[in-house]
Amino acid sequence: MIFTVFLPVYLRNNKTMPVNKFQHELKLFEERVQLSKKIVIVPHFNPDGDAIGSALGLYIVLKKLGKNVEIISPTIYPDFLKWLPYNNKIRVLGKKTESDPSIFQDVDLLIGVDFNALSRIDNIKDRFAGSSAFKVLIDHHPNPENFTDILISDTSYSSTAELVFEIIEATLLKKYFDSDSATALYTGLMTDTGSFSFNSSNPNTFRVVGEMMKAGVDKDKTYDKVYNSFSVDRMRFMGHVMLNRMVVIPELKTGYIYITAKDRKSFNEQFGDTENFVNIPLGIKGIIFSAIFIERDNFIKISFRSKGSFNVNKFSAAHFNGGGHINAAGGESHVSLHETTEKFVSILQTYSEELKNYEY
Template identity: 50%
Template sequence: MKPFNIEDIKRLRAEIEQLEGTIVIVPHINPDGDAIGSVLGLASILKNAGKQVTVISPNHFPEFLKWMKGSDELLVYVNAREKAAKILNEASMLICLDFNHLSRIGELKELIENWSGKKVMIDHHPYPQGFADLEFSHPDYSSTAELVFHVTKAMGYEQYIDLDGAECLFCGIMTDTGSFDYNVSDPQTFNTVSELLAFGVNPEDIHGRVFDNYSVDRMRLMGYCLSECMEVFPEYHAAVMYLSKETKAKFHYQKGDNEGFVNMPLSIKGIHFSAFFTENDDQIKASFRSKGEFAVNEFATAHFGGGGHRNAAGGEVFDTLEATVERFRKLLPEYAEELKRTKQD
């Protein structure tokens, strides 16, 4: 993996150590395991170093991530706009984790865009916007959580990592690699996991907290989606699943209930490209996964206003669910040869 610029590391450490005010840490909107694991992991490390830290999330995050230390102190912006704005305006440093474009933070965009303090970005997605004063942009890392671990180590802050922080970072790596199913081509990722285990992390326990903690409604929703809302296109080695607002209401949907659904069609023999579309009040959220060389980040960028990594990407569409799914169907013939060449069976 690409080494850090040592001068940037020295500068980050010096500026953190000189701070007397609050450090605000922000993840992207609709934060997932990597985003929450990264912000809570870094917050734990900085608090142990004697710093005053506040985590502000643009909106709510899934229930199955609320076991992590510090999640009860996290401030949700949509619930406390005035309080969050006051804390941010008085802060000495802003650290942005797991996003590299201000379009990814919802209503917080205007506040952060106009914030005049020191901004730091730590992220593993490609093509950064360049909004921060100091950036650690490393797409070769499996996850932002892994990147946070190595940035703090490079700063000499390993001494401030404890079990709570290590659990958060491990959760971030585990969830952003699909339980080590993708984004794990570099041996360093497993070396990182080994180092985190040395802090006392129990992988089976964390896996159970995240993946064995669902409601009955969520299980029934999954079965319904597989039965009624999945289309398979064997000639293109592809599949699509979709979730409407009506279906959400039918199964008493809670935020995060569709976590991992996009991966399910990849278990079908011959399928190595999967799409999942979720209907929200103001847009359609798109998720894409692949096996092999098919670059879903390029597909997402070209057609669904998004991006990400080669095998895991997402986007947003401002259209109806029906039109979005139909767009996906019509795009498949354009990629027929490419999908055939990347066949994994």
């Protein structure tokens, strides 16, 4: 097998991070890995498949390289990821442990994955920022903040997991890449693209999937473990949401869902249960913009999704204190659920020309 130190330039066509900078950061990263004894990997809070998959994929190769590695998650992660190799090694912080001053003590290298701002690790951000460890951020969200020594960030990747794969591929870590690491990273890639239904039009994504399959990923089993693992309560919750909590505004090509605190209780909501509800309205012919408003304990949690060029990252930043990607963004509101949905509908009117004339 030919050992390539860096990826050929042609593979980095269409990337948003300049080739030279990418290779430079990669080299620094590799040097730091070699120098470090203790390495900690941190996903964002409420980590999703990409955050956990990326963290585990990296954890596995670093462990095999002989490093003392730990994954510290700011909060719990969804049950549908609890079959992943080594997931039982993840240290999950809670209310009691998140303020533990020793969490990043004696760490040489701190690696943040799948987030672009310190606020995404809110409960431990001060300890992360204050740690004397060398810091690296690996991410694919737009406009990353500058809070690490190395920033490997490129929005052209489907997922952080795809980017982690290329970092492994182009460094000394390649030797240690195995089916466990590939399975974790594939899970990140698959979940961040809705199983290749969005955010996956770059041919490189499929090149990477091919390499992961060569390494031993069972893609059918991975799909089944992640997507066919709902509780009966969650299935009935989805039925209730589709029947009673979905509002469709066909002339504005928009649909939205609202969920009350009482709904969550009635259906015995578990962490992650509402994960994909936001995509439901996009399954209706002609709908290109969808939103979900969930009444949480102290605020309304919001997610937006769109098809094509309608930019929900900008929409959320402008009106709902949030952000994310062009086609997927989060947000929040601190007025009641009813006031929030009313505000949304009235803001929607100001986009009526754009939405009415939108072709997809």
